[in-house]
Amino acid sequence: MSVVFITEQLLNGLGYGLMLFLIAAGLTLVFGIMDVMNLAHGSLFMGGAYIAAQVQVHTGSFALACLMAVILMAIIAVLVEQVLIRRLYKADHLVQVLATFGLILVADDLVKMIWGTSPMMANLPESLSGPVQLLPELYYPSYRLLIIGAGLVVALGLYLLVSHTRVGMLVRAGTSNRWMAELMGVRVARVFTNVFVLGAMLAALAGALMGPLVAVQIGMGEEILIPALVVIVIGGIGSVRGAFIASLMVGVVDIVARAFLPLLLELAIPGPLAADLGATFSALSMYVLMAAVLLFKPSGLFSERST
Template sequence: MNAILVFEQLLNGAGYGLLLFLIAAGLTLVFGVMDVLNLSHGSLFMVGAYVAAQVHVQSGSFALAVGVAVVVTAAVAALLEVTLMRRLYGRDHLAQVLATFGVILVADDAVKMIWGPSPVMASAPAALAGPVELFAGLPYPSYRLLVLGAGVLVALLLYLLVNHSRVGMLVRAGASNRWMAELMGVRVTRIFSGIFVLGAALAALAGALMGPLVAVQVGMGESILIPALVVIVIGGIGSVRGAFVAAMLVGLVDTIGRAFLPLLLRATLPPALAADLGPLFAEVSMYALMAAVLAFRPAGLFSAKA
């Protein structure tokens, strides 16, 4: 274990954390402002990944693929919000969970019908196929640097939108006191629709960017939804700042754990057993982090309702 390896894994963890933030930011806004537990958020992430992979293959333009994925997913989310989500406003969380879980099943079958059951291998843009020499002895993939830059830029824009704009003021008002916001003349229906579509667009962006790093496959939305839920619980429901801090923590803990725990376990365990237990312990460490945070701050690090 050397300094270059540690720095490389820190960059990988930051990149994963920023992608988690893109997913969790929309999810925490929907839950915090609308009080709707939307399990189908991961399916929107999956749709964005599939659309981006398909458009990239046909057009050869990665930028166009990302743009089309965001627009198509936002349109799907708008249709979903009008036809289903509006019927769930004011309903209990059990009804929301059951309804949006049904959306997951429908989305998975729809993806199988359109793209088939086999994974789709998305590719990074040709211009970013090679590494960049960050400093002597550390070549780092160009595409991962793009992911880092895009994640930081979106986080900054979202921060400005939520904290330094009139739209953000209305969003924060709804998150703090929905009833009072309605009395002040806020058009809650439009705010809810806009927040839901924005969250879907962020999820689609994350899916399009993550596609070249992992296999685009049916069910990928469900696997990413669990870490995203952990992020919003740690950060505080409804808090974009909390989602960013928590996503970075979870990304670093998960990535560093998967990289270094097997090496540490090999000191006392057989190599094969250490290789199997390392990823499991790394996954458990994410939940241990959540438990530790909730033990001291039950509402999360930055509760929007504080």
């Protein structure tokens, strides 16, 4: 194992973790503030990927594709929140899970009607299709650097929004004590709508950015939802700071485990068995991380009051 290979995998883990943060941040805000378990959050990620891929095919502009994905998913999120999610605020979590799971099925069928069942593949922007030399022997894909940069910028912007603006103050007030916030004149319904739309926009952006790297297909939202849920459990439900740190931890651990565990097992177990065991143990790595964190911090790294 060379230093170049190790550095590449760490950068891959950083990029994957930041994409997880875009999804988990909206999910943890929705759950922490609105107390709504939205299993359909991954469908917003899928919708952003499909819309961006379609717009890019027709216009050839990746920037416009990302912008349209975020705008259209924000509009859809407003409709979904007002028609369905608003009716679930006072329901128990089982009802919320069943309702939003039904929304997943509706979203998947709508995608089948519009785009069919065949996967789509978004193209890399020509200006970002080549590598960038970071070290004398390290060439890293420029598009993956864009993902890392975009994730860091969004994380910083979300931190400033939540911690240093009036909007963030209202969000934190709703997280801490919803009933008291209503008594103080906060329009909680509007805050809830804004939070849900913000989460949808972040998920759509993540989908648009991941489109050129993965197959855009039905079910991709459910696949990304599982690690996103692991992130919010590790970070602490309702905590953006916890979601950021946990996303980086999960991203790096998952990618590093997939890259190095099979190689390490081959030293002790010859043949294809090492590859099979490596793949199995790698898939379990983020759950082992979650169990280890919860063993010492049962409520996650940060409570929801430390948003």
